[in-house]
Amino acid sequence: MPTKIVEGKAVKDVKQLYEMADAHCHLDAIKDQSLIQDAIAHGIMTMVSNGVSFPTNKRTLEISDGKHIFPALGMDPQNAVQTPDDDLDSEIENNIKLIRDNRSRVVSIGEIGLDYLHAKDFNLVAKQRTVFERFIDLATELKLPVSVHSRDSLDDVMETLKAKDAQKVHLHFFEGNVQQAKEAERLGYMISIPPITSSKRSRIMKEVSIDNLMVESDSPAVGPTPKSVELSVHMIAEAKMISVERAAEVLTMNTKRFFKINVRKPQSGAGIGFIRT
Numbered sequence: 001m002p003t004k005i006v007e008g009k010a011v012k013d014v015k016q017l018y019e020m021a022d023a024h025c026h027l028d029a030i031k032d033q034s035l036i037q038d039a040i041a042h043g044i045m046t047m048v049s050n051g052v053s054f055p056t057n058k059r060t061l062e063i064s065d066g067k068h069i070f071p072a073l074g075m076d077p078q079n080a081v082q083t084p085d086d087d088l089d090s091e092i093e094n095n096i097k098l099i100r101d102n103r104s105r106v107v108s109i110g111e112i113g114l115d116y117l118h119a120k121d122f123n124l125v126a127k128q129r130t131v132f133e134r135f136i137d138l139a140t141e142l143k144l145p146v147s148v149h150s151r152d153s154l155d156d157v158m159e160t161l162k163a164k165d166a167q168k169v170h171l172h173f174f175e176g177n178v179q180q181a182k183e184a185e186r187l188g189y190m191i192s193i194p195p196i197t198s199s200k201r202s203r204i205m206k207e208v209s210i211d212n213l214m215v216e217s218d219s220p221a222v223g224p225t226p227k228s229v230e231l232s233v234h235m236i237a238e239a240k241m242i243s244v245e246r247a248a249e250v251l252t253m254n255t256k257r258f259f260k261i262n263v264r265k266p267q268s269g270a271g272i273g274f275i276r277t
């Protein structure tokens with residue numbers, strides 16, 4: 001579906017949309033790839049697509065165009081748990097080699113983290129920690145940010161990141177309370193907001209500076225496509241009592257700055273013209 005983008009002009013019959021960025025999604029898992037084109041046509045001009053394992057990292061590289069889709073590569077805690085003990089080292093090394101070989105394209109190390117819902121015994125926690133720490137070290141060495149998952153594990157995740165002195169941290173699908181969010185903010189971490197409303201999340205959006213916020217779809221697992229970030233943008237605009245256009249502008253800038261993505265120059269004014277054909 002051809003989509004023509006007209007920059008900086010008001011064109012009759014063009015629906016004015018605002019530019020948005022999806023800080024965390026899994027585009028390799030979206031079966032109908034036309035949904036991605038549809039998201040771009042809807043203004044989601046930047047998407048950070050995360051791999052979680054060797055095959056998904058490879059696929060993420062294949063679909064990343066460096067224009068709208070940017071790869072984050074890593075090994076997530078579920079993959080750490082599922083990898084047989086004897087294969088763990090080689091799995092780690094294969095992924096690290098893939099990342100090194102594609103260093104110039106990769107914008108973040110992720111998805112990595114700890115997930116205690118999927119680690120019921122000491123051995124499984126230890127495997128997750130081994131993988132998490134190796135990839136934090138890799139990010140430090142390659143001067144890349146980390147895109148971090150936590151589930152029932154946020155205190156340990158933050159302790160590990162602090163102990164490792166990780167410098168650029170993105171806590172995706174933030175699960176914490178206000179106190180933890182404030183600590184993340186103090187450390188200069190970025191928090192991304194998924195398209196799901198909750199009273200806990202609204203408090204966090206109010207308390208944390210917008211400079212430390214990004215939006216994510218976590219699609220297709222949470223939102224069906226990257227378009228779902230629009231709801232998160234609306235949620236943040238409401239919490240901050242600013243216009244949706246302004247929220248979209250700041251959140252997009254935050255995301256591009258954090259991942260060092262420079263797709264094109266910022267537009268004058270918030271709106272961008274799109275023609276749908």
Ligand SMILES: [Zn+2]
Nearest residue numbers: 024050111218
């Ligand atoms: Zn994810």
